[in-house]
Amino acid sequence: MGLKVYGHRMSQPARAVYIFCKMNGIEFEEISVNFFTKKTASPVFQEINPMKQVPAIVHGTFKLFESHAILRYLACAFPGVPDHWYPADLQKRAKIDSVLDWHHLNLRHGALRLVQAVALAPKLGRQPNPQVAIEAEKLLSESLEKIETFWLQGSGPFLLGNSEPSIADLSLVCEIMQLEVLDDKDIDRILGPHKKVQQWMEDTKTATKPHFEEIHGVLFEVKAELQKQRLLGANNA
Amino acid sequence: MGLKVYGHRMSQPARAVYIFCKMNGIEFEEISVNFFTKKTASPVFQEINPMKQVPAIVHGTFKLFESHAILRYLACAFPGVPDHWYPADLQKRAKIDSVLDWHHLNLRHGALRLVQAVALAPKLGRQPNPQVAIEAEKLLSESLEKIETFWLQGSGPFLLGNSEPSIADLSLVCEIMQLEVLDDKDIDRILGPHKKVQQWMEDTKTATKPHFEEIHGVLFEVKAELQKQRLLGANNA
Numbered sequence: 001m002g003l004k005v006y007g008h009r010m011s012q013p014a015r016a017v018y019i020f021c022k023m024n025g026i027e028f029e030e031i032s033v034n035f036f037t038k039k040t041a042s043p044v045f046q047e048i049n050p051m052k053q054v055p056a057i058v059h060g061t062f063k064l065f066e067s068h069a070i071l072r073y074l075a076c077a078f079p080g081v082p083d084h085w086y087p088a089d090l091q092k093r094a095k096i097d098s099v100l101d102w103h104h105l106n107l108r109h110g111a112l113r114l115v116q117a118v119a120l121a122p123k124l125g126r127q128p129n130p131q132v133a134i135e136a137e138k139l140l141s142e143s144l145e146k147i148e149t150f151w152l153q154g155s156g157p158f159l160l161g162n163s164e165p166s167i168a169d170l171s172l173v174c175e176i177m178q179l180e181v182l183d184d185k186d187i188d189r190i191l192g193p194h195k196k197v198q199q200w201m202e203d204t205k206t207a208t209k210p211h212f213e214e215i216h217g218v219l220f221e222v223k224a225e226l227q228k229q230r231l232l233g234a235n236n237a
Numbered sequence: 238m239g240l241k242v243y244g245h246r247m248s249q250p251a252r253a254v255y256i257f258c259k260m261n262g263i264e265f266e267e268i269s270v271n272f273f274t275k276k277t278a279s280p281v282f283q284e285i286n287p288m289k290q291v292p293a294i295v296h297g298t299f300k301l302f303e304s305h306a307i308l309r310y311l312a313c314a315f316p317g318v319p320d321h322w323y324p325a326d327l328q329k330r331a332k333i334d335s336v337l338d339w340h341h342l343n344l345r346h347g348a349l350r351l352v353q354a355v356a357l358a359p360k361l362g363r364q365p366n367p368q369v370a371i372e373a374e375k376l377l378s379e380s381l382e383k384i385e386t387f388w389l390q391g392s393g394p395f396l397l398g399n400s401e402p403s404i405a406d407l408s409l410v411c412e413i414m415q416l417e418v419l420d421d422k423d424i425d426r427i428l429g430p431h432k433k434v435q436q437w438m439e440d441t442k443t444a445t446k447p448h449f450e451e452i453h454g455v456l457f458e459v460k461a462e463l464q465k466q467r468l469l470g471a472n473n474a
Contacts, residue, residue, distance in 0.1 A: 050387050051339065062328050069334035077327050090314050091299050097306035102288065104341030150287050 001060035003028040006048055008035055009218035012112075013067030014055040016174040020071055020167065022211040024081045028057075036123050068100045071167040084164035095160050099151060099168040103175070107147070110140030111175050119181040119226055141190060147172070148194045157203040165207050173204040177216060180223045183230060240265040243285055244292040245272055246455035249349075250304030251292040253411040257308055257404065259448040261318045265294075273360050305337045308404040321401035332397050336388060336405040340412070344384070347377030348412050356418040356463055378427060384409070385431045394440040402444050410441040414453060417460045420467060 005021065005028045007014030021028050033039045033054050040052045049056040049065040056065040059077070064070055075086035087093050113136035121128040147159075154161015158169050176197070179187050191198060205212045242258065242265045244251025258265050270276045270291050277289045286293040286302040293302040296314070301307055312323035324330050350373035358365040384396075391398015395406050413434070416424050428435060442449045 051383065064331050064335055066335045066338035068338045069331050072334055073327060073331040090310060094301050094306050094310040097309055098301055098303045101303035101305045101337075101341070104338070105346065109342065109346075146288065 004031055004058045005029070005055060006031045006033050006045065006057070007055040008032055009215060010222060011035065011054045012174040012178045013171065015177070015215050015219075016167075016170045017055045017057070017067055017070055017074070018215045019174070019208055019211045020074060020085070020170055022215070023208055024074075024078065024085070026074060026078050026081075068103075068167070068171060071171065075167060082164070084162065084166060086167050096166045096168045099159055099166075100171060103168070103172060106139065107143040107172060108175055110136050110138075110143050111178060112136075114140055115178050115181060118186075119183075137190065144176075144191070144194045144197055147200075148196045152196045152200055157200060158207075159200070165204055169200075169204050170208070173201050176201060177219065180216075180219055181226055183227075238297040241268055241295045242266070242292060243268045243270050243282065243294070245269055246452060247459060248272065248291045249411040249415045250408065252414070252452050252456075253404075253407045254292045254294070254304055254307055254311070255452045256411070256445055256448045257311060257322070257407055259452070260445055261311075261315065261322070263311060263315050263318075305340075305404070305408060308408065312404060319401070321399065321403060323404050333403045333405045336396055336403075337408060340405070340409060343376065344380040344409060345412055347373050347375075347380050348415060349373075351377055352415050352418060355423075356420075374427065381413075381427070381431045381434055384437075385433045389433045389437055394437060395444075396437070402441055406437075406441050407445070410438050413438060414456065417453075417456055418463055420464075 003021075003026065005014070005017055007017060007030070009015060009018070009032075018030065020026075033045055035054060039045060040049075040054060045056075046052060048058060048063055051065060053065065055067050055070060056063065057070050057074075059073075064073060072086055075081050086096060114133055116124060116126070117129040117132040117136060151159045152161075156163035158165050159172070160166075160168075162169075176191075179190060182190075240258075240263065242251070242254055244254060244267070246252060246255070246269075255267065257263075270282055272291060276282060277286075277291060282293075283289060285295060285300055288302060290302065292304055292307060293300065294307050294311075296310075301310060309323055312318050323333060351370055353361060353363070354366040354369040354373060388396045389398075393400035395402050396409070397403075397405075399406075413428075416427060419427075
C-alpha cells in the first residue's frame with residue numbers, strides 16, 4: 001500500500017514527517033505543495049486537506065492531515081519502527097502526547113507567528129508586523145524557557161529525560177529550526193540563553209543524520225537568500 | 238490505584254475530563270484549583286503541573302497534564318471504556334487525533350481568546366480588549382464553519398460521521414459551551430449560522446446526560462451572574 005506525503009521542505013511539520021519516514025525506512029512519494037504560491041488552496045489539494053495546510057498523507061485510500069496525528073499513525077502503522085519514537089507503554093506514550101499537545105499553543109504558535117511576521121512576510125505577500133513579532137517572541141522565549149527548565153529535565157539528552165528521541169523531539173526541533181531564516185543577531189538573542197535547548201537540538205540532529213541536514217537543505221538556501229537581501233538593504237540604506 | 242483530577246468547572250478542558258470519567262464509571266477525586274484566584278500558580282499545584290493550567294491528573298504516582306493527552310490516557314488505561322471514545326483501530330484513531338490536533342490553533346484559540354477578551358476579562362483582572370475580540374471571533378467563526386462543512390460531514394450525528402461520540406466530540410463541544418458566558422445576542426450571531434453545529438451539540442449533550450448538564454452547572458451560574466451585571470450596567474447607563 002503506497003504512501004504519499006504532501007508537503008514542502010519550508011514547512012517545519014512537513015520536515016518532521018519526511019525525516020521520520022527516512023529514519024525508519026518508510027518508503028514514500030514526496031509530493032511538493034508550495035504554500036508560498038498558494039498551491040495548498042488548489043481544488044486538487046483541498047481534496048486531500050480541506051484545511052489547506054501541509055503536511056498531509058494518503059496511505060492507500062486513507063487520507064490524514066495534522067502532523068502530530070500523522071507521526072502517531074506512521075509510528076503505529078508501519079512495522080519495525082523502534083518503540084522509542086512513540087512507545088507502546090501507556091504512561092510513556094501519554095507523556096509524549098502531553099508534549100505534543102502543549103506544543104501547539106506555545107512553541108509552535110510563538111515561532112510560527114514570529115517567523116511569518118518578520119522574515120517570511122514578503123514571501124507570503126504580507127507586510128512585516130512588528131507588534132505581532134513582539135508578542136510572538138515573548139511567547140517563543142517563554143516556551144523555550146519551559147523546554148529548558150522542565151521538558152529537558154532528567155538524565156537523558158532528549159525530552160522527558162529520554163535516552164532516545166521521540167516524535168516530540170522531532171516535531172519541536174524542526175519547529176525551532178525555522179528560526180534559521182531570521183537575522184543571526186535575532187537568533188542569538190532568542191536561543192542564546194537556552195544552553196540545554198541548543199545541546200538538545202544538536203543531539204537530535206546527530207540522532208537523525210544524515211536525513212536531518214538533507215531535509216533542511218532548502219531552509220538553509222532560503223536563509224542565505226534572505227541574509228543576502230538584508231545585506232543589500234543595509235548597504236543601500 | 239487512585240485517580241485525582243485537578244481542575245475547575247469553569248475550565249472547558251477540565252469539564253471534558255470530568256464528563257468522560259463520569260460517563261465511563263471511572264472513579265476520581267475532584268480537586269478544584271481556582272484559576273480566577275491564581276491557585277494554579279501555587280507552589281503545590283506547580284508540582285503537579287509547572288505550566289500552571291488545569292486540568293491535570295495524578296494516577297497513583299503518575300502525573301499528566303494537557304486535556305487531550307489525559308483523555309487519550311484514560312480511554313486506554315481504564316478497562317471497560319467503550320471503543321467509540323478512542324478506537325483501537327489505527328485509522329479511526331488517527332482521524333480523531335487529527336480533529337484533536339486541529340482544535341488547538343483553531344476552535345480553542347478562537348473561543349478561549351474571545352471569551353477571555355470580552356466576558357471573563359474583569360474576573361481575570363484584565364481590561365476587555367476589543368481588538369483581540371474581533372480577531373478571535375473571526376477565527377472562531379471560521380473554525381465553526383470548518384466543523385459545519387467538513388468535520389460534521391457523513392451519516393452519523395458526531396464528528397467524522399461517527400454514530401457515537403469520541404473524546405474529540407467531548408473536547409470540542411465543551412470548548413464551544415464556554416460561549417454561554419457571552420451576551421445572548423453575541424451567541425446568536427456566532428452560533429446562529431451553524432445549524433449542524435447546534436444539532437451536534439444537542440446530540441453530544443443527550444449522549445452524555447445527565448453528566449453534561451451537572452458538570453456545566455457552574456457555567457450556567459456564572460452566565461446568570463454576568464447577564465445580571467450587564468442588565469444593571471445597561472440600566473445605570
